[in-house]
Amino acid sequence: MARRAIIIDTDPGQDDAVAILLALASDELEVLGVTAVAGNVPVALTERNARIVCELAGRPDIPVFAGCDRPIARPLVTAEHVHGKTGLDGPALPDPVMALQTAHGVDFIIDTLRTRAPGTVTLCPLGPLTNIATAFTRAPDIVPRVQEVVLMGGAYFEVGNITPAAEFNIFVDPEAAQIVFRSGAPITVMPLDVTHKALTTHARVEAFRAMGTEVGRMVAEWTDFFERFDKEKYGSQGAPLHDPCVIAYLIRPELFTGRHINVEIEVASELTRGMTVADWWRVSGRAPNAMFMGDIDAEGFFALLTERLARL
Numbered sequence: 001m002a003r004r005a006i007i008i009d010t011d012p013g014q015d016d017a018v019a020i021l022l023a024l025a026s027d028e029l030e031v032l033g034v035t036a037v038a039g040n041v042p043v044a045l046t047e048r049n050a051r052i053v054c055e056l057a058g059r060p061d062i063p064v065f066a067g068c069d070r071p072i073a074r075p076l077v078t079a080e081h082v083h084g085k086t087g088l089d090g091p092a093l094p095d096p097v098m099a100l101q102t103a104h105g106v107d108f109i110i111d112t113l114r115t116r117a118p119g120t121v122t123l124c125p126l127g128p129l130t131n132i133a134t135a136f137t138r139a140p141d142i143v144p145r146v147q148e149v150v151l152m153g154g155a156y157f158e159v160g161n162i163t164p165a166a167e168f169n170i171f172v173d174p175e176a177a178q179i180v181f182r183s184g185a186p187i188t189v190m191p192l193d194v195t196h197k198a199l200t201t202h203a204r205v206e207a208f209r210a211m212g213t214e215v216g217r218m219v220a221e222w223t224d225f226f227e228r229f230d231k232e233k234y235g236s237q238g239a240p241l242h243d244p245c246v247i248a249y250l251i252r253p254e255l256f257t258g259r260h261i262n263v264e265i266e267v268a269s270e271l272t273r274g275m276t277v278a279d280w281w282r283v284s285g286r287a288p289n290a291m292f293m294g295d296i297d298a299e300g301f302f303a304l305l306t307e308r309l310a311r312l
């Protein structure tokens, strides 16, 4: 079976970490590289965290690159209040041993898309879209070569998590998001409308712990830490596992349902900056530019996640 080649662009973040582990545990996917971006925590930490996660998966061979250290046109906003000071708070973690690649993450994205056959590389942004937008701007020739952009970000019915109007990844770099959504590349969106239905309930976290593996223990302790914010804010039964939804879609797309609609990004208003204006009811007349997911088979998602993580 041909493995699907992907680049994971990420700001670990406990949920990013679980997404990376899921990708590395799945034979359907070939992770060409991991590019870190400033988001949940500064890029010096997100690149470090990405290397820690690859080593936890037993994959120090995965090339990890540092990408952009701030949004295209705004100061960086981080989320230590959710993810802790390190970005991976929860369990004690070893320092990474594997080296960071010397190339910049944006150059890796451009070079990979230029050398691989057109339509054979999928980009999986799990954080702000700064690296992707910078690559598209610097090398417009790579856009038609992208197989698909499958990203975690945005919200419609669920509205915002960092402001009343905006989801964090899009809020941090709305200009980057506008570039990506207007690029013409095929885009699939995993918004809060979906990820807030993928909650790490007590039973699901205990299933991670019951694996009896280092990975299972780490994931359980990450979710124990990470869920505080959402449980307090939403009174929910656990944390939304946002980023693994992107990887699960690549493995079992039938777990998700959505609509091909127009999505525009608010960049002008300070009140609603970063809002994904998703034309779910198709009233705008604007051309569809994204497959915007609206629902998830949460039981199926966690069954897949637990089965795959147990392989590591």
Ligand code: RIB
Binding pocket: 011, 013, 014, 015, 016, 039, 040, 126, 127, 128, 152, 161, 167, 168, 169, 242, 243
């Ligand atoms: O809003 C949730 C998103 O912001 C997730 O990707 C989380 O890791 C943070 O990056």
Ligand code: CA
Binding pocket: 010, 011, 012, 013, 015, 016, 040, 126, 127, 243
């Ligand atoms: Ca993330």
